[in-house]
Amino acid sequence: MNPLLEIFSQGEELVTGQIVDTNAAWLSQQAVACGFTVTRHTAVGDKLSELVALLVDIAQRADCCICTGGLGPTSDDLTALAVAEAFDRPLTFDAKAYEQIAHFFANRHRDMPESNRKQAMLPQGAKRLDNHWGTAPGFSIKHGRCWFVFLPGVPMEMKHLFQEQVLPSWPQRYSLQPRLLITFKTFGVGESALQELINGIEIPSLVDVGFRAGTDDVHIKLLFPSDYPKQKMRALIADFSAQLGEFVFAIDGLGEETGDLVFEINKQMAARNRTLAVIETISHGLLAAKCITCDWLLSANYQQSSIKSDAGIDVMAVAEAMAYEHKKNSAADYVLVQLYTGDKDCLHNKEKSIVTYIVLLTDTGLHKINHSIAGSIQHKQNQAALWSLDLLRRYLSFTL
Amino acid sequence: MNPLLEIFSQGEELVTGQIVDTNAAWLSQQAVACGFTVTRHTAVGDKLSELVALLVDIAQRADCCICTGGLGPTSDDLTALAVAEAFDRPLTFDAKAYEQIAHFFANRHRDMPESNRKQAMLPQGAKRLDNHWGTAPGFSIKHGRCWFVFLPGVPMEMKHLFQEQVLPSWPQRYSLQPRLLITFKTFGVGESALQELINGIEIPSLVDVGFRAGTDDVHIKLLFPSDYPKQKMRALIADFSAQLGEFVFAIDGLGEETGDLVFEINKQMAARNRTLAVIETISHGLLAAKCITCDWLLSANYQQSSIKSDAGIDVMAVAEAMAYEHKKNSAADYVLVQLYTGDKDCLHNKEKSIVTYIVLLTDTGLHKINHSIAGSIQHKQNQAALWSLDLLRRYLSFTL
Numbered sequence: 001m002n003p004l005l006e007i008f009s010q011g012e013e014l015v016t017g018q019i020v021d022t023n024a025a026w027l028s029q030q031a032v033a034c035g036f037t038v039t040r041h042t043a044v045g046d047k048l049s050e051l052v053a054l055l056v057d058i059a060q061r062a063d064c065c066i067c068t069g070g071l072g073p074t075s076d077d078l079t080a081l082a083v084a085e086a087f088d089r090p091l092t093f094d095a096k097a098y099e100q101i102a103h104f105f106a107n108r109h110r111d112m113p114e115s116n117r118k119q120a121m122l123p124q125g126a127k128r129l130d131n132h133w134g135t136a137p138g139f140s141i142k143h144g145r146c147w148f149v150f151l152p153g154v155p156m157e158m159k160h161l162f163q164e165q166v167l168p169s170w171p172q173r174y175s176l177q178p179r180l181l182i183t184f185k186t187f188g189v190g191e192s193a194l195q196e197l198i199n200g201i202e203i204p205s206l207v208d209v210g211f212r213a214g215t216d217d218v219h220i221k222l223l224f225p226s227d228y229p230k231q232k233m234r235a236l237i238a239d240f241s242a243q244l245g246e247f248v249f250a251i252d253g254l255g256e257e258t259g260d261l262v263f264e265i266n267k268q269m270a271a272r273n274r275t276l277a278v279i280e281t282i283s284h285g286l287l288a289a290k291c292i293t294c295d296w297l298l299s300a301n302y303q304q305s306s307i308k309s310d311a312g313i314d315v316m317a318v319a320e321a322m323a324y325e326h327k328k329n330s331a332a333d334y335v336l337v338q339l340y341t342g343d344k345d346c347l348h349n350k351e352k353s354i355v356t357y358i359v360l361l362t363d364t365g366l367h368k369i370n371h372s373i374a375g376s377i378q379h380k381q382n383q384a385a386l387w388s389l390d391l392l393r394r395y396l397s398f399t400l
Numbered sequence: 401m402n403p404l405l406e407i408f409s410q411g412e413e414l415v416t417g418q419i420v421d422t423n424a425a426w427l428s429q430q431a432v433a434c435g436f437t438v439t440r441h442t443a444v445g446d447k448l449s450e451l452v453a454l455l456v457d458i459a460q461r462a463d464c465c466i467c468t469g470g471l472g473p474t475s476d477d478l479t480a481l482a483v484a485e486a487f488d489r490p491l492t493f494d495a496k497a498y499e500q501i502a503h504f505f506a507n508r509h510r511d512m513p514e515s516n517r518k519q520a521m522l523p524q525g526a527k528r529l530d531n532h533w534g535t536a537p538g539f540s541i542k543h544g545r546c547w548f549v550f551l552p553g554v555p556m557e558m559k560h561l562f563q564e565q566v567l568p569s570w571p572q573r574y575s576l577q578p579r580l581l582i583t584f585k586t587f588g589v590g591e592s593a594l595q596e597l598i599n600g601i602e603i604p605s606l607v608d609v610g611f612r613a614g615t616d617d618v619h620i621k622l623l624f625p626s627d628y629p630k631q632k633m634r635a636l637i638a639d640f641s642a643q644l645g646e647f648v649f650a651i652d653g654l655g656e657e658t659g660d661l662v663f664e665i666n667k668q669m670a671a672r673n674r675t676l677a678v679i680e681t682i683s684h685g686l687l688a689a690k691c692i693t694c695d696w697l698l699s700a701n702y703q704q705s706s707i708k709s710d711a712g713i714d715v716m717a718v719a720e721a722m723a724y725e726h727k728k729n730s731a732a733d734y735v736l737v738q739l740y741t742g743d744k745d746c747l748h749n750k751e752k753s754i755v756t757y758i759v760l761l762t763d764t765g766l767h768k769i770n771h772s773i774a775g776s777i778q779h780k781q782n783q784a785a786l787w788s789l790d791l792l793r794r795y796l797s798f799t800l
Binding site: 012013014015016017018019020021022024025026027028029030031032038039040041042043044045047050072073074075076107108109110113114115116132133135154156210212280283284285286287288289291292293295297298299300301302303304348377378381 | 414415416417418419420421422424425426427428429430431432438439440441442443444445447450590591592593595596610611612613680683684685686687688689691692693695697698699700701702703704744748750751753772774775776777778781
């Protein structure tokens with residue numbers, strides 16, 4: 001039987017609904033993939049007696065508990081105190097934690113407020129989990145059958161601590177049978193259209209299929225039992241790849257590290273040793289912003305301009321001319337120009353569409369696409385940035 | 401004292417992290433605004449014994465419990481059965497519920513599957529909550545001190561049932577005193593430094609103070625009882641405003657709509673009828689991207705360039721010269737130039753800092769700021785965009 005795991009989230013902002021608990025879902029996904037059965041999520045506010053009672057309950061029910069939040073410097077951050085009370089482990093000063101917190105502030109040339117000293121007080125016998133991304137150290141402690149892990153509530157810090165200090169320690173603590181997760185990362189097609197594409201594939205009952213539609217991409221997940229025959233697995237993955245075709249920008253779970261669209265483009269631009277200059281309109285700087293890690297993006301200009309849909313202009317021809325012109329004055333190997341048609345109402349009204357025209361000028365010629373986008377102005381902005389990047393991705397992946 | 405409310409969500413897809421529980425946050429917001437104290441959220445999967453135990457626990461702890469999910473037609477929808485077991489109320493056939501379910505299918509010209517008959521079985525003594533948006537009727541039942549409300553998990557159906565059948569019944573069941581929430585939205589200062597700024601203010605025990613640190617800003621929240629004297633409330637708000645000073649970019653809860661930093665800048669740029677052109681480096685397009693709704697941003701150029709920290713160059717003087725030069729060729733009233741010092745390692749290494757130099761050229765002269773930023777490259781990018789916007793915000797707010 002799988003070991004049982006619970007998620008415990010602390011924060012008044014959670015129980016009052018000011019923020020949605022995305023940490024709980026993310027941590028559960030990781031735990032399930034590793035072979036835990038996740039039985040319960042609980043979120044409570046900052047009432048000490050509630051926290052204490054919950055910790056005592058969980059210690060009797062679960063084999064592992066991951067707790068997030070409540071490690072901050074302010075008076076409503078009570079997690080360490082609750083652990084001290086619940087498990088009778090008085091808070092003790094951790095000199096190393098204090099040093100790290102002081103270092104965090106020194107590094108940023110800021111004075112360390114006295115209140116941050118509190119974050120260096122850990123329950124007796126707890127193992128400190130160093131936090132290199134914020135001030136609050138995490139910690140872990142065993143009580144009864146349950147191993148408790150306490151992580152900061154800030155998602156970025158939580159994920160780092162989890163991946164670097166919790167995940168690697170699980171195999172020593174638990175007998176786990178991880179399932180194999182294969183993820184097809186797609187762009188340019190919706191969830192139901194993806195479902196239709198794979199309708200013809202016969203999926204063995206031992207394999208779970210799931211969809212996850214994010215803001216930027218849609219993932220199809222195949223979850224295989226740990227002892228599933230490798231050859232049958234490869235055959236099924238090949239079937240999916242064939243059906244999904246160019247929509248797939250990465251397949252995760254086959255050994256190679258994958259990331260988002262930009263991450264995949266990064267790999268290929270580095271391999272080709274090419275650079276890019278961009279003129280963007282509707283994506284409004286977001287194309288460049290998504291490429292913050294990309295040395296190959298030499299420049300990006302945002303211009304406030306759209307072309308009226310009914311102006312009788314060949315927009316693609318304008319974009320092409322702009323690309324050739326920009327190439328003359330740019331040191332970049334490739335030039336991408338993005339224009340759009342639609343007036344101000346089309347842009348702001350989520351019921352209406354704009355059409356974006358994207359041209360990519362490379363050493364092997366011109367590549368172009370146009371696409372109609374509806375939804376909120378932020379959605380239009382984001383989709384235009386992604387369609388532009390996807391044109392580059394398809395060029396790099398499928399053109400010699 | 402406020403009545404206590406808990407949220408209980410049922411579904412294997414929640415505890416395994418396939419979906420995020422947005423229902424819980426939404427319902428909590430409604431309940432808090434109405435005057436409940438929300439004490440806990442719990443999510444469990446589809447194990448009957450877990451559901452039964454949880455219902456029994458909640459009946460002893462809370463005055464109201466809103467449950468979502470588990471009302472569907474399939475075998476893993478166990479909520480009604482769990483209520484029957486937990487509170488000893490055998491499931492009974494509800495003819496009216498059956499009729500509505502049959503009507504739902506007839507209306508869509510579809511045959512009603514036999515499995516849907518199950519949804520017409522309600523615990524004895526439960527009050528049916530008609531669902532005009534799906535097949536699953538909700539129901540409510542009182543046990544011990546706690547009034548339980550069971551709603552479908554589909555957000556659209558849940559919200560309709562809540563707003564039309566739960567919300568209107570609360571004032572008859574509970575003595576509720578909606579509370580007043582005042583939120584100070586700040587930028588440019590951390591949570592613990594804010595705490596220190598307000599340390600000298602004597603906060604009446606009736607007023608709850610909370611902090612919420614987001615990626616872009618930090619909020620301080622004051623929650624007042626509904627009958628709190630208006631004059632004392634105004635005095636406390638004034639004390640906070642005085643202590644927090646220019647860090648506050650908006651105060652929410654005083655009647656005027658507020659938003660994020662860009663929202664507040666929008667108000668003032670519209671009032672002044674001015675336009676802006678931007679040259680950004682370290683924020684890499686993100687400054688422009690954040691301003692997607694802003695007509696006053698005429699253009700933004702991202703350039704791949706940083707200045708070596710040890711090059712002996714007066715970076716601020718360079719930025720100033722660039723601003724004057726850019727102004728000559730731009731139709732914009734204001735020009736903002738953002739530069740930074742630091743090499744590639746400083747940019748990518750989260751332990752190292754870059755220094756950003758920001759110049760704003762306006763009709764009343766030059767305004768400038770420099771700021772050291774550490775953290776991940778994405779954090780540096782975001783903070784540089786925000787510091788640039790904040791310079792504009794401070795100019796608009798505090799300069800005639």
